[in-house]
Amino acid sequence: MLDKLSSAIKKATDKIANAVFLDKTLVDGIVKELQRALIEADVNVSLVLEITKKIKQAALDERIKGIEKREHLIKLLHDELLGILGESREIKLGKKNTFMMLGLYGAGKTTTISKLALYYSKRGHKVAAIGLDVHRPAASDQLKQLGERSNFAVFIDKEEKDPIKIWKKYEKELSKYDLILVDTAGRDSLDDALISEIKAISKIANPTETFLVLQADIGQAAQKQARVFKEAVQITGVIITRMDSTAKAGGALTACHEAKVPVIFIGTGEKPHDLEHFEPESFLSRLLGMGDLKSLMEKIQSLDSEKLKQSQKNIQEGKLTLRDVQAQLESAESIGGMEKIMSMMPGLGKAREKITDAQLEQQQKKMKNYKNAINSMTEEEINNPELLEKQTTRIQRIAKGAGVSTTDIRALIKQYKMLQDLVKNQSAMSSGKIDQKTLMKMARKFGKKGMRI
Ligand SMILES: Nc1nc2c(ncn2[C@@H]2O[C@H](COP(=O)(O)OP(=O)(O)OP(=O)(O)O)[C@@H](O)[C@H]2O)c(=O)[nH]1
Numbered sequence: 405m406l407d408k409l410s411s412a413i414k415k416a417t418d419k420i421a422n423a424v425f426l427d428k429t430l431v432d433g434i435v436k437e438l439q440r441a442l443i444e445a446d447v448n449v450s451l452v453l454e455i456t457k458k459i460k461q462a463a464l465d466e467r468i469k470g471i472e473k474r475e476h477l478i479k480l481l482h483d484e485l486l487g488i489l490g491e492s493r494e495i496k497l498g499k500k501n502t503f504m505m506l507g508l509y510g511a512g513k514t515t516t517i518s519k520l521a522l523y524y525s526k527r528g529h530k531v532a533a534i535g536l537d538v539h540r541p542a543a544s545d546q547l548k549q550l551g552e553r554s555n556f557a558v559f560i561d562k563e564e565k566d567p568i569k570i571w572k573k574y575e576k577e578l579s580k581y582d583l584i585l586v587d588t589a590g591r592d593s594l595d596d597a598l599i600s601e602i603k604a605i606s607k608i609a610n611p612t613e614t615f616l617v618l619q620a621d622i623g624q625a626a627q628k629q630a631r632v633f634k635e636a637v638q639i640t641g642v643i644i645t646r647m648d649s650t651a652k653a654g655g656a657l658t659a660c661h662e663a664k665v666p667v668i669f670i671g672t673g674e675k676p677h678d679l680e681h682f683e684p685e686s687f688l689s690r691l692l693g694m695g696d697l698k699s700l701m702e703k704i705q706s707l708d709s710e711k712l713k714q715s716q717k718n719i720q721e722g723k724l725t726l727r728d729v730q731a732q733l734e735s736a737e738s739i740g741g742m743e744k745i746m747s748m749m750p751g752l753g754k755a756r757e758k759i760t761d762a763q764l765e766q767q768q769k770k771m772k773n774y775k776n777a778i779n780s781m782t783e784e785e786i787n788n789p790e791l792l793e794k795q796t797t798r799i800q801r802i803a804k805g806a807g808v809s810t811t812d813i814r815a816l817i818k819q820y821k822m823l824q825d826l827v828k829n830q831s832a833m834s835s836g837k838i839d840q841k842t843l844m845k846m847a848r849k850f851g852k853k854g855m856r857i
C-alpha cells in the first residue's frame with residue numbers, strides 16, 4: 405500500500421536522522437525527493453509545495469540545533485502529513501443501524517458490503533444486506549453469493565425493477581437486524597437519474613450512515629465526487645477501495661479531507677477481511693515506518709541531560725574532551741543500547757536488518773569498552789588524552805584496569821581525535837572560519853572510519 409511513497413518518506417527521514425550536518429544542499433535534496441514522491445502518489449501539488457516549504461524553512465532555521473533539529477524536522481513532516489490526511493471518525497453503532505453505499509460504477513460498493521458484514525458480525529452484530537441495484541442484471545446474484553460465502557443474510561428480488569418496492573417488501577424482515585447494508589446501483593458518470601434514485605432510496609431507508617465508495621486510483625477527482633454526492637444526499641463518510649492496487653492513493657485520501665468528508669474505512673484487497681478502519685495516525689506511522697518514534701523522543705527528552713548539555717556546549721564551542729565522548733556513550737546506553745535505538749529510529753529498522761547480530765554485538769561491545777576505558781582514566785588523562793600517546797605505560801594500565809585491550813584504547817584515542825577535529829571545524833564554520841566544502845570532506849572521512857556515537 406503506497407509502497408513507493410512509504411519508502412521515499414522513510415529515505416527522507418533516514419537522511420534527516422543520520423545527517424551529520426543539515427546543510428542547504430542536503431536539505432534541498434531531501435525536499436526534492438519528498439516532493440517527487442508525494443506528487444507521484446497524487447497528492448495535490450500546492451499541498452506538497454506548502455509542506456515542503458515548511459520543512460525547508462525549519463531545516464535551515466539556525467535557532468534549532470543538533471538532535472533537537474532532527475527531531476523537530478521528523479515531527480514536522482509527521483504533523484504536516486497528518487494534517488492533509490485529516491481526521492477519521494469512529495462509527496458507533498446504535499440499536500438500529502442502516503448503512504447506504506453510494507458510488508460510481510465498479511467502485512467497490514458490493515464488495516465493501518461483504519467486508520462490512522464480516523467486520524460487524526465479528527463484533528457481535530446481526531447483519532443483513534439488501535440489494536437495490538436493479539440496473540445491473542448480475543448485481544443481486546453477486547450480493548447473494550457474497551452473503552452465502554461470508555454468512556450474512558441477503559434480501560434481493562430479481563424480478564422487481566423498482567428499488568423502493570424492494571425496500572418496502574423486506575422492510576419488516578430487515579427490522580430484525582442490528583445493521584442493514586444497502587447496496588445501490590453505480591453509474592458510468594454522475595447523472596440526474598442516479599441522483600434522483602439515491603435521493604428516493606435515502607428518503608425511505610433513512611440511513612444512519614451514507615458512505616460514498618471511491619476507488620483509490622480516482623486520485624484528485626475524489627474531491628469533486630465527494631462534493632457532488634454530498635450536495636445530493638448527506639454523505640457521512642467515504643470508503644476508499646483498492647488501496648492495494650495503486651501507487652496513487654495519496655490523491656483520494658487527501659482530497660476527501662479537502663472536501664470535508666472523513667475517510668472512514670479503506671479497502672486493501674478483494675477478500676472480505678481486506679477492510680480497515682481508517683486511523684490517520686496509525687496509517688501514517690506505518691507509512692513513515694516510524695516504529696515507536698514517540699517513545700524514542702520522550703526518552704531522549706527525559707534523559708538526565710545536564711551532562712549532555714555541557715558536552716553539547718563544548719562541542720558547539722569547538723572543544724571536545726573524552727568526558728564528552730563518555731557522556732554521549734552513556735546517553736546512548738541509557739536509551740537502551742544500539743539495538744533499541746535502531747529499531748526505534750525511523751527508517752533504521754531496515755538498516756538493522758542489514759547488520760548482522762554479530763556486527764551489532766561487536767559494535768555494542770566496542771562502545772562498552774570505550775566507556776570502561778574512560779572510566780579507568782585519571783581526570784588528568786581524560787582532560788589531556790595526548791598524555792596517553794606520550795606515555796604508553798598509561799595505556800597498559802588503563803587496559804588492565806578496564807579489562808579491555810590496548811588496541812581498543814588506541815582506537816578510542818584515534819577516533820576521539822578525528823571527532824575533535826570535526827567538532828573544531830564545525831565550530832570554525834559557524835563562526836565563518838572554515839568553508840562548508842572542507843567540512844563536508846571531513847565529515848565523509850569521519851563517516852568512513854566512523855565511530856557511531
Ligand atoms: N484489489 C482490490 N479490488 C477490489 C477492492 N474492492 C473491490 N475490488 C474489486 O473491484 C471490482 C468491482 O467491485 P464491486 O464491489 O462489484 O463494485 P461495485 O461498486 O459494486 O460495482 P457496480 O455494482 O457495478 O457499480 C471487483 O472485481 C472487486 O473484486 C479492493 O479493496 N482491492
Ligand SMILES: [Mg+2]
Binds near residue numbers: 514543588
Ligand atoms: Mg455493485
